[in-house]
Amino acid sequence: MPGLNFLSGNETADMKQNLTIALSKGRILKDTLPLLEAADIIPAEDIFSSRKLIFDTNHDNIKLVVIRATDVPTYVEHGGADMGVAGKDVLLEYGAKGLYEPLDLDIARCRLMVAGMKDAGEVEGRMTVATKFVNITKEFFARQGRQVDIIKLYGAMELAPIMGLADRIVDIVDTGNTLRANGLVPMEDICYVSSRLVVGKAALKMKHRQIQPIIEQLAAAVDARKERSEQI
Numbered sequence: 751m752p753g754l755n756f757l758s759g760n761e762t763a764d765m766k767q768n769l770t771i772a773l774s775k776g777r778i779l780k781d782t783l784p785l786l787e788a789a790d791i792i793p794a795e796d797i798f799s800s801r802k803l804i805f806d807t808n809h810d811n812i813k814l815v816v817i818r819a820t821d822v823p824t825y826v827e828h829g830g831a832d833m834g835v836a837g838k839d840v841l842l843e844y845g846a847k848g849l850y851e852p853l854d855l856d857i858a859r860c861r862l863m864v865a866g867m868k869d870a871g872e873v874e875g876r877m878t879v880a881t882k883f884v885n886i887t888k889e890f891f892a893r894q895g896r897q898v899d900i901i902k903l904y905g906a907m908e909l910a911p912i913m914g915l916a917d918r919i920v921d922i923v924d925t926g927n928t929l930r931a932n933g934l935v936p937m938e939d940i941c942y943v944s945s946r947l948v949v950g951k952a953a954l955k956m957k958h959r960q961i962q963p964i965i966e967q968l969a970a971a972v973d974a975r976k977e978r979s980e981q982i
């Protein structure tokens with residue numbers, strides 16, 4: 751029947767729209783690729799040994815871009831990519847309103863914490879906090895009615911209290927080894943962090959039929975990974 755043919759032709763075209771997925775380079779990438787593979791999205795070449803920024807996949811309409819973690823929400827919110835993978839820390843700090851967060855990928859798990867020198871006493875007066883998470887830090891202390899001065903750093907936050915730059919830091923803590931190695935201790939818990947799948951609002955509307963099965967396959971891969979790790 752011509753009507754049915756017309757419908758299925760449209761569906762095929764819809765399923766074939768170009769789709770770009772933004773991946774955080776760095777520590778999240780190696781845990782992201784097996785999840786994508788389980789959703790049948792496989793880069794056409796080895797990402798780790800390439801200087802390329804855009805990668806073809808086993809689907810001629812799906813591309814991967816590999817960028818700094820902090821740039822992922824920007825790309826997805828503004829439509830430079832349709833979906834992405836980024837840490838909850840990065841997403842909270844960015845504060846995007848134009849992003850859906852349909853799936854916790856359960857990788858790169860850690861906590862955001864306030865930390866300070868082991869022997870640091872109470873801070874009298876205004877506290878100085880060094881961090882790369884300026885917005886999260888502002889909000890955390892504001893919610894407690896505490897006024898703090900924030901110093902923005904881009905890495906090695908643990909050094910700041912040692913050098914007398916700040917009373918406290920706000921940073922990622924996983925094993926606690928970096929804090930311990932530098933004579934710091936965790937003091938207050940801010941939130942749990944793991945990597946999330948994010949989808950742009952426009953992309954979810956325009957490419958829903960293409961994106962939904964990917965979300966479902968990734969969710970199944972996350973569950974399978976959890977089951978495997980519970981068995982060990």
Ligand code: ATP
Nearest residue numbers: 776777778818819820837838839858859860922924
């Ligand atoms: P950039 O290099 O762009 O400044 P970054 O150094 O924060 O970013 P990564 O170290 O690759 O990038 O970390 C990416 C994400 O991994 C973080 O946003 C956070 O969600 C998570 N993460 C960071 N450190 C740890 C850790 N020690 N253990 C587990 N997860 C972590």
Ligand code: PRP
Nearest residue numbers: 905906921922923924925926927928929
């Ligand atoms: C992250 C974070 C802490 C460390 C925490 O640093 O900024 O320094 O990991 O992990 P741990 O509790 O297991 O020691 P990263 O290694 O990414 O270095 P950078 O952010 O300073 O580049």
